[in-house]
Amino acid sequence: MESSSGRPEPGAPRHAGAEAAVFARLAPMPRRDRAFEDQEPSGRAAGRPLDETVDSAILGAAWQLLLRDGYSRMSIASVAETARVGKPAIYRRYRDKSELVAAVIADKTARVPPIDTGSARGDLLAHLEFARRRFTVRLAGTLIVEETKHPELVREFRERMILPRRNEIAGALDRGKDRGEVRMDLDSALAAQALMGSFLYQYMADGAPKKGWSERVLDTLWPAFAA
Amino acid sequence: MESSSGRPEPGAPRHAGAEAAVFARLAPMPRRDRAFEDQEPSGRAAGRPLDETVDSAILGAAWQLLLRDGYSRMSIASVAETARVGKPAIYRRYRDKSELVAAVIADKTARVPPIDTGSARGDLLAHLEFARRRFTVRLAGTLIVEETKHPELVREFRERMILPRRNEIAGALDRGKDRGEVRMDLDSALAAQALMGSFLYQYMADGAPKKGWSERVLDTLWPAFAA
DNA sequence: GTATCATTACGCTATGGTAACGTCACGGAA
DNA sequence: TTCCGTGACGTTACCATAGCGTAATGATAC
Numbered sequence: 001m002e003s004s005s006g007r008p009e010p011g012a013p014r015h016a017g018a019e020a021a022v023f024a025r026l027a028p029m030p031r032r033d034r035a036f037e038d039q040e041p042s043g044r045a046a047g048r049p050l051d052e053t054v055d056s057a058i059l060g061a062a063w064q065l066l067l068r069d070g071y072s073r074m075s076i077a078s079v080a081e082t083a084r085v086g087k088p089a090i091y092r093r094y095r096d097k098s099e100l101v102a103a104v105i106a107d108k109t110a111r112v113p114p115i116d117t118g119s120a121r122g123d124l125l126a127h128l129e130f131a132r133r134r135f136t137v138r139l140a141g142t143l144i145v146e147e148t149k150h151p152e153l154v155r156e157f158r159e160r161m162i163l164p165r166r167n168e169i170a171g172a173l174d175r176g177k178d179r180g181e182v183r184m185d186l187d188s189a190l191a192a193q194a195l196m197g198s199f200l201y202q203y204m205a206d207g208a209p210k211k212g213w214s215e216r217v218l219d220t221l222w223p224a225f226a227a
Numbered sequence: 228m229e230s231s232s233g234r235p236e237p238g239a240p241r242h243a244g245a246e247a248a249v250f251a252r253l254a255p256m257p258r259r260d261r262a263f264e265d266q267e268p269s270g271r272a273a274g275r276p277l278d279e280t281v282d283s284a285i286l287g288a289a290w291q292l293l294l295r296d297g298y299s300r301m302s303i304a305s306v307a308e309t310a311r312v313g314k315p316a317i318y319r320r321y322r323d324k325s326e327l328v329a330a331v332i333a334d335k336t337a338r339v340p341p342i343d344t345g346s347a348r349g350d351l352l353a354h355l356e357f358a359r360r361r362f363t364v365r366l367a368g369t370l371i372v373e374e375t376k377h378p379e380l381v382r383e384f385r386e387r388m389i390l391p392r393r394n395e396i397a398g399a400l401d402r403g404k405d406r407g408e409v410r411m412d413l414d415s416a417l418a419a420q421a422l423m424g425s426f427l428y429q430y431m432a433d434g435a436p437k438k439g440w441s442e443r444v445l446d447t448l449w450p451a452f453a454a
Numbered sequence: 455g456t457a458t459c460a461t462t463a464c465g466c467t468a469t470g471g472t473a474a475c476g477t478c479a480c481g482g483a484a
Numbered sequence: 485t486t487c488c489g490t491g492a493c494g495t496t497a498c499c500a501t502a503g504c505g506t507a508a509t510g511a512t513a514c
Contacts, residue, residue, distance in 0.1 A: 047457030048513045054459080070372035072299045075503060086460045091505070140431055141368030145297035162432045190425070190447045193432065197424025198417070200431070204367055205389045205420065220417045224451035274491030275479045281493080302469060313494045318471070 050093070057083040058090055062104045070142035071101060071153075098150045105153070109160045112168045120176025120225070121218065124195060127169050128214035131196060137203045166192045173225065183227045191225055277320070284310040285317055289331045297369035298328060298380075325377045332380070336387045339395045347403025348449065351422060354396050355441035358423060364430045393419045400452065410454045418452055 061082035065074045076097055080087045094100040115126045143157045169192035176182035198217050202209045288310035292301045303324055307314045321327040342353045370384045396419035403409035425444050429436045 046514085047455080048459075050458070051513095068375070070299065072297065076505080077503070084460095086462090087505080088461095088507090089459070092458080097504080138372055138374065141371040144368040144431065145365055145372070147365065148295070158432060162428075166428075166432055187443065187447050190444060193428040194421045194425045194444070194448055197426065197428030198421045199424065200427045201389075201393075201420040201424030204371060204427070205385060205393055216414065217417060217421070220414050221421055221448065221451050224448050273481070273489075275493075277492065278479095303471080304469070311494095313496095314471080315473090315495095316493070319492070324470080 054083070054085055054089055055093070057085055058093065058100070059104055059107045061085075062100055063108060066101060066104060066142070067136060067139055070138065071097075071146055071150075072142075074101075076100075098146075098153055102153055102156050105156045105160055109164075112164050115168070115172065116175075120172055120179070120181045121222065123172035123175070124169065124225075125214055125218055127165075127172065128195060128199065128217060131165075131199045132209055132214055135196075135199060137200060140200075166196065169195065176225075177227075180227055182225050186225055191221075194221060194224075281310075281312055281316055282320070284312055285320065285327070286331055286334045288312075289327055290335060293328060293331060293369070294363060294365055297365070298324075298373055298377075299369075301328075303327070325380055329380055329383050332383045332387055336391075339391050342395070342399065343402075347399055347406070347408045347452070348445065350399035350402075351396065351452075352441055352445055354392075354399065355422060355426065355444060358392075358426045359436055359441055362423075362426060364427060367427075393423065396422065403452075404454075407454055409452050413452055418448075421448060421451075 058079065062074070062079045065078055065082060068074075069078075074097070076087060076090055079100070080090055083090075090100065094103060113130065115123050115130070117123050117126060140157070140162075143153055147154050166189065170188035173182050173186060173188040173191055177184055177186070195217065198221075199209065202213065285306065289301070289306045292305055292309060296305075301324070303314055303317055306327070307317055310317075317327065321330060340357070342350050342357070344350050344353060367384070367389075370380055374381050393416065397415035400409050400413060400415040400418055404411055404413070404415075422444065425448070426436065429440065
């Protein structure tokens with residue numbers, strides 16, 4: 001039973017036998033660590049290495065299908081097909097679907113573009129516009145539903161996609177305080193939530209907001225932020 | 228075959244009724260249409276009538292499982308099992324899963340409790356508290372994901388659960404304007420979105436908010452609303 | 455020699471949706 | 485009251501499909 005895979009990675013059971021997989025729950029990320037730079041100074045590599053173009057094809061396809069179909073409707077087979085890759089190529093890298101999706105989230109991680117227009121209002125407007133064009137409500141929706149079944153996914157999502165952006169916005173407000181544009185006792189995090197939340201709720205109520213929406217929101221809420 | 232009425236129909240908004248009429252054009256509806264317009268004058272009923280306890284058991288189970296598992300994971304079989312009902316009893320009422328879920332939404336419809344504390348701040352606080360304890364982010368999430376596949380569901384959700392509440396809150400703000408508590412040029416709908424949206428985003432970022440959260444949000448945003 | 459690659463197939467389980475069976479509730483007619 | 489037709493009831497079985505995860509194969513890259 002012991003998987004015959006002669007995988008050189010001792011600590012990273014990738015897809016072991018059924019029973020081994022149970023214990024493997026503790027060791028996420030099969031071979032993914034390699035992505036963080038091939039430590040292993042010695043050029044160790046028995047056998048053919050993983051193809052990195054396959055890596056990114058899988059991640060790209062998974063991201064695309066996750067957005068389109070949601071978590072539970074996204075199938076490994078469809079990911080493989082979209083990526084023009086065999087299913088085993090996926091299972092070679094990720095133990096199961098949830099691990100793949102976690103990797104996708106990690107891959108797409110935030111990348112909050114550094115926004116600093118010089119004024120708090122300008123920063124907030126830029127963030128709203130960014131959210132309006134990029135924020136993926138559907139992704140948030142499909143992941144939050146998995147809360148009970150896959151809490152790791154929600155944690156990953158929060159820590160990598162939600163919180164960094166909220167903190168970035170809060171930071172813009174804090175800079176505004178230093179410049180005297182924003183009232184000192186404002187709870188920046190709550191303010192950031194109100195802004196981003198407006199977007200979320202707008203999407204829920206009426207669908208994606210149109211151009212000019214960001215300005216209206218900011219005009220409405222700014223009096224609560226201004227010094 | 229249009230209607231051999233099978234149901235005595237004592238004002239049962241259950242499956243059919245005006246609410247289900249939304250789907251009437253897409254959906255032939257086996258014998259449900261009759262419920263809201265067919266002649267009940269004559270003691271309409273050939274055969275055994277639908278059991279209303281089964282009606283509500285199905286809706287209750289479906290609601291519960293929809294919240295727990297999300298739309299795509301919720302199965303008809305599990306609904307039947309939870310409701311202690313046979314699958315055919317469900318298919319006798321709804322053509323398919325999406326129609327069942329639409330009926331569930333219709334059934335749970337808003338029921339925005341009339342909130343009127345006498346002050347705009349009091350009303351807003353009450354609404355926030357209500358959302359904090361009752362708003363089902365998971366439901367919103369799972370439905371928004373179905374946007375492309377089942378647009379009717381999203382429409383139903385918006386028109387029955389989201390918009391009525393938003394309008395109720397906006398109404399509270401408008402009453403505040405009349406009393407001079409709220410600034411006249413406030414966009415009430417946007418303000419309502421910011422409040423409810425704060426809740427949504429809070430849930431996404433940190434999970435369900437704790438006690439005291441509503442007050443903090445309101446304290447933060449109120450200056451933007453006040454006259 | 456080893457481990458990846460794509461392809462194909464397989465076993466298993468879950469699901470949607472339908473059909474058949476015998477039973478039970480109801481209204482209307484005898 | 486008795487009987488009958490209608491249609492809902494639960495149960496069980498069934499079909500077709502789809503998904504997950506594994507295995508076998510032959511080729512190919514290190």
